[in-house]
Amino acid sequence: MQANCLARPVNDAGPGGVADVVRRTGGLQAQTWRGAAYAVRARSTATTSANVTHAQETERSVVRGWFMRGTLQLVATEDAGPLLGLLGAKLIKDTERRYGELGLPQRIRDQAADVLEEHLLAHGPGNRAELADVLVRAGLIPAPKGQAVYALIRYAGLLGRVCYGPGETWVAVSDWLGKPLVLEGDLETLAHRYLTAYGPATARDFATWAGLPVPQARRAITAVATESFDVDGADLHAVEDLPGCQDVRMLGEFDAYLLGYQNRFQDLPKSIFPGGGMLSPAVIKAGRAIGAWRHADLSTDLFEPADLTAELADLTRFAA
Template sequence: MTAAKKAQGPVLTTRALNRATLERQLLLRRHTMKPADAVAHLLGLQAQNVKPPYYALAARLDGFEPEEFSALMASRELVRIVTMRSTIHTHTADDALALRGLVQPARTRELNMFRKGLAGVDLDQLVVRAKELVEERPRTLKEIREALLERWPDADPQALGIAARCSLPLVQVTPRGLWRQSGQVSLTTLTHWLGRDDGQEAVPDETVLRYLAAFGPASVKDFQTWAGLTRMREVFERLRPGLLTFRDEHGVELFDLPDAPRPDADTPAPARLLPEFDNLLLSHADRTRVVPPEYKGRTWLGNFAWSVFLVDGFLAGVWKLAEDKESSTITFETFGKLTKAQRTELDAEAVRLLEGPLGTGLPYDIRYEKVVGA
């Protein structure tokens, strides 16, 4: 059978895709999985800010303890590093070693955008010097730029910092990333931080299979969006004989693992509170499996993103947590009308967060507001 004929596979409705993706993302029910195993299964957690990985796992794991996750960061079993889409992710140490090399072509493309500011700079020498600096002691990006500027005073300071960031696998060292601790972003190389360089670069074929296990069913463009890579069609074609193929409601071909769960479209999906930049919202080219078309772009403002909540498996609004020394308040801003049962579900999730290990133990309030224009 030809590839063209295989593309005419069964149609998966948007709701069917939603339920399959939620199941892969550990969001149809909470799991008893260990935090490190969950991070590995999900191929990392978005971590532009410190708290999102904790909230992401609280929504997915039963009995999640932030201190356990924080201890994994402190022991360097988990690390914060730039990988997919040029953004900070929390990865297991092994995945950090593997995936950073896989996505290097995307970092090189990013660096090429700043070549003008690097005129006269020997990039090989820059990499050597930057490595010396951060392995001598962890340094902030500002410190790295200033030190490199001493060697290349005519270069653009921002471009020098970008060059170091794109050319070296730099990790954010602790206490950055630890639960309820503060710490500025200081960087060293991944291998220096781990004290080892025994990891193997991720193989594209294996990474596609892992992606489908965590985000599938998915198209080639979906994978490329997640990884920030291009020209991955060849990998999917190589894997095609061992995969199932479907179509979405628009006729786009979707690939999936034969034994992966694809729950019935009517499977109940509980309300969930997710952090800003959650994996679920950023890992597909077509996000309508989670984001209704009428809500597209409503959780973003420039480079800022709000935390979001799901009702019946789909984006239904944003939430905000305000904490001070006396109390905590969760405010739900809804995009549409919620039923009494849906509000009861959201209230239960809010109470779980505020009274659980991620809460402060102080008095709290839960409020609802409707977004203007919703």
């Protein structure tokens, strides 16, 4: 909790606080915008939901796109190029079978990336339906429906050419950020940032979080770790031996704290991890999950007692 900013060391107000949280955590899970926003709230004391939107849409100090594991993440803008430089090619390779099932050979994918970028540069943000029509008119897909549309948008994103813009639209990165991304990154730097935000952790945890081969991840972790711990026979590594945190925190859906490791979330009860790729809002205390809660009415289902007064008040403040 301490490493992952859940002891709330980030006190900056406004969009600057949002960027600071995202930078310190190495990126936040963003399958849903609500989940990303509440992840920021859990790690700061002076930001609001509107600040998160402002940081992404107006200030553009954070970027929403496909990064670690090829899933949607909110990352600091300066980290987007290095992350894709390290991870993009492998994530594309890992998706080759699915591209084949969808009838999307590399020739079609590369043409689609060109077409999508050119359209977004000329017309600004576009939603899925609009971009689907663009791909159909270019003769790259037969119909404006199906999973091929999203797969081609994501492919352009993994090349660093497309990212999310306002709401559920996409934009050309070079236009949105004012310049193209430089796809160059250093693996040891990424390993150090991971341990700073998630340590103590194993090399396999880092491999799972990033989407890297385990041997490559292990070499990087070994090179940067300055602390090691034996926990139930497993070697865990860190860059700092931090004090514990006894706080209670209400995490949003798909929170990075639960997804930042190889398999820790898999032992959670069905109220938090129902399966099917879902991860519901959770209540944690002293690092352990002690219950679930619901966004709609802030109702809770606790496995053990906890005082949620301060967290419930802060959720109301954040949403105001």
